[in-house]
Amino acid sequence: MHNRLLFWHRRDLRVNDNIGLNKAIELSKAIIGVYILDPKIISTKESITPISNSKIWFLLKSLLELKEAWHNKGSSLIILKGNPNYLIPKLIDSLKIQNIFWNRNIEPYEVNRDIEIEYILTKKGKKVLKFWDQLLVDPNSIKTLNDQPYKVYGAFFKKWNAILNLENSIKESEGICPNNLIGLNNFESSRLKDSGLYNLSQKSIEDIDIILERTNYNQFHISPCKPGEKEAKAQLNYFCKNQTILNYDKNRDIPSLKGTSCLSASLNLGTISCRETWRAAKQSKLISRNQREEQSINTWIKELAWREFYQNILLNFPQLSNGPYRKKWEKFPWANNEEYFNSWLNGTTGFPIIDAAMRELNTTSWMHNRCRMIVSSFLVKDLFCNWQWGEKAFMNILVDGDLAANNGGWQWSASSGMDTKPLRIFNPSRQAHNFDPKADYIRYWIPELAHVPTADLITGEITPIERKGYPSPLVNHKEQQAIFKKLYAKLTT
Numbered sequence: 001m002h003n004r005l006l007f008w009h010r011r012d013l014r015v016n017d018n019i020g021l022n023k024a025i026e027l028s029k030a031i032i033g034v035y036i037l038d039p040k041i042i043s044t045k046e047s048i049t050p051i052s053n054s055k056i057w058f059l060l061k062s063l064l065e066l067k068e069a070w071h072n073k074g075s076s077l078i079i080l081k082g083n084p085n086y087l088i089p090k091l092i093d094s095l096k097i098q099n100i101f102w103n104r105n106i107e108p109y110e111v112n113r114d115i116e117i118e119y120i121l122t123k124k125g126k127k128v129l130k131f132w133d134q135l136l137v138d139p140n141s142i143k144t145l146n147d148q149p150y151k152v153y154g155a156f157f158k159k160w161n162a163i164l165n166l167e168n169s170i171k172e173s174e175g176i177c178p179n180n181l182i183g184l185n186n187f188e189s190s191r192l193k194d195s196g197l198y199n200l201s202q203k204s205i206e207d208i209d210i211i212l213e214r215t216n217y218n219q220f221h222i223s224p225c226k227p228g229e230k231e232a233k234a235q236l237n238y239f240c241k242n243q244t245i246l247n248y249d250k251n252r253d254i255p256s257l258k259g260t261s262c263l264s265a266s267l268n269l270g271t272i273s274c275r276e277t278w279r280a281a282k283q284s285k286l287i288s289r290n291q292r293e294e295q296s297i298n299t300w301i302k303e304l305a306w307r308e309f310y311q312n313i314l315l316n317f318p319q320l321s322n323g324p325y326r327k328k329w330e331k332f333p334w335a336n337n338e339e340y341f342n343s344w345l346n347g348t349t350g351f352p353i354i355d356a357a358m359r360e361l362n363t364t365s366w367m368h369n370r371c372r373m374i375v376s377s378f379l380v381k382d383l384f385c386n387w388q389w390g391e392k393a394f395m396n397i398l399v400d401g402d403l404a405a406n407n408g409g410w411q412w413s414a415s416s417g418m419d420t421k422p423l424r425i426f427n428p429s430r431q432a433h434n435f436d437p438k439a440d441y442i443r444y445w446i447p448e449l450a451h452v453p454t455a456d457l458i459t460g461e462i463t464p465i466e467r468k469g470y471p472s473p474l475v476n477h478k479e480q481q482a483i484f485k486k487l488y489a490k491l492t493t
């Protein structure tokens with residue numbers, strides 16, 4: 001008789017290089033996987049954190065590939081729908097499993113859910129084994145000398161990088177999942193059937209088709225983020241081997257170029273391991289030919305560190321998901337003009353760089369990082385809309401929506417976060433001038449303005465005749481900037 005184990009997938013939708021899964025397999029090959037479609041995570045109506053149709057699409061497609069991977073490895077992935085606090089203990093009971101493995105998460109809902117489930121399981125005499133898989137460095141080891149979490153990215157990065165560069169801190173691989181896993185035997189299968197969970201699992205698979213249909217997400221051909229473990233690996237290979245990574249420093253801020261990895265959704269749902277991205281970056285150093293290229297790789301690694309920084313921040317300061325870090329911001333006199341907000345959302349502000357970016361978001365469910373910074377600054381500092389409106393709107397559309405990175409990005413742009421140099425106001429035309437100098441990005445996303453001279457597209461000063469229906473600017477940036485500065489001074493003094 002084998003020692004049957006259960007591995008619970010959550011944000012690690014892959015079988016390879018998965019720390020928790022590999023630790024379990026080391027103990028016993030008699031293992032099955034489970035994924036729970038938790039309405040508090042993946043329902044557009046009931047989710048604690050908003051989730052977009054495109055992200056649901058990405059998640060479910062990745063899940064179907066994961067199910068196939070488990071099957072190919074000799075075992076199975078059971079997909080259930082409902083409340084994990086009820087379903088996990090029931091599954092454990094029905095299969096008489098003693099040990100359950102999972103990788104830890106950092107979002108407040110997940111952390112609290114895990115505490116509750118672990119309590120229930122421990123009371124039943126079961127053993128829960130938990131690992132840090134979604135972060136390169138265990139958050140407990142990144143602390144200041146006073147044992148406090150870092151609040152400043154620079155200091156965090158120094159420590160994070162030092163830990164990673166210690167010899168053997170990251171292994172060659174955490175392991176390729178073997179092909180000889182042992183699935184449920186007849187006895188176990190019939191116990192599962194008797195429990196009713198088997199039927200629930202069959203229904204979940206049917207549900208996936210229905211949910212996919214209902215999400216009505218049909219932009220998969222243009223989504224730069226591709227679901228599944230295989231595609232994520234292919235994307236990483238492409239990014240590193242076709243040398244995009246070597247030119248990252250030069251190109252990453254130019255939204256008209258494909259200069260970044262587009263791995264954000266894969267990293268968010270763990271269709272690729274963060275260690276694999278880090279290893280690939282390190283290996284790219286072997287093909288770099290000069291200091292500039294090596295620097296580019298280091299810059300990309302710094303972006304991976306931003307991801308971890310924001311996850312550490314949310315883990316240590318969960319209250320950030322509900323509001324500003326700087327309490328004074330709770331009293332900021334937002335104008336919250338709904339018409340302005342809708343113009344921003346629909347890409348009709350009359351500021352070409354803003355509208356191009358919002359149209360990219362609405363069409364592909366993804367937006368270039370430079371543009372995320374420009375549009376978020378604009379919503380808050382030109383239109384005086386509460387940054388939480390923008391935060392929510394992004395989560396409702398983004399395929400890579402991630403509570404930690406999105407909240408961190410919005411608090412950074414709004415000046416309400418931990419940033420040490422908080423007051424930054426982006427000038428849309430200066431941003432366009434620096435990062436879209438030939439207006440290629442603007443022309444691509446606003447084709448009705450393709451005929452307008454580049455200089456006018458950048459300044460946004462377009463004559464009424466040339467506008468041809470494109471709206472005139474909603475506000476005057478200079479005036480709005482002056483008002484914002486006064487409001488900010490009032491708030492901070």
Ligand SMILES: Cc1cc2nc3c(=O)[nH]c(=O)nc-3n(C[C@H](O)[C@H](O)[C@H](O)COP(=O)(O)OP(=O)(O)OC[C@H]3O[C@@H](n4cnc5c(N)ncnc54)[C@H](O)[C@@H]3O)c2cc1C
Nearest residue numbers: 260261262263264303307369372400401402405406409410
């Ligand atoms: C207002 C705002 C909202 C954002 N919302 C999200 C979000 O919901 N989900 C999300 O993953 N990122 C978010 N970001 C960060 C960043 O814009 C995206 O991670 C990046 O554009 C993804 O593209 P990429 O995969 O090509 O990145 P690359 O440039 O190839 O970077 C590699 C990886 O590093 C991570 N990363 C890069 N930049 C950042 C950053 N500034 N903060 C945190 N992680 C980073 C991502 O995981 C990314 O995939 C936001 C930024 C801002 C300013």
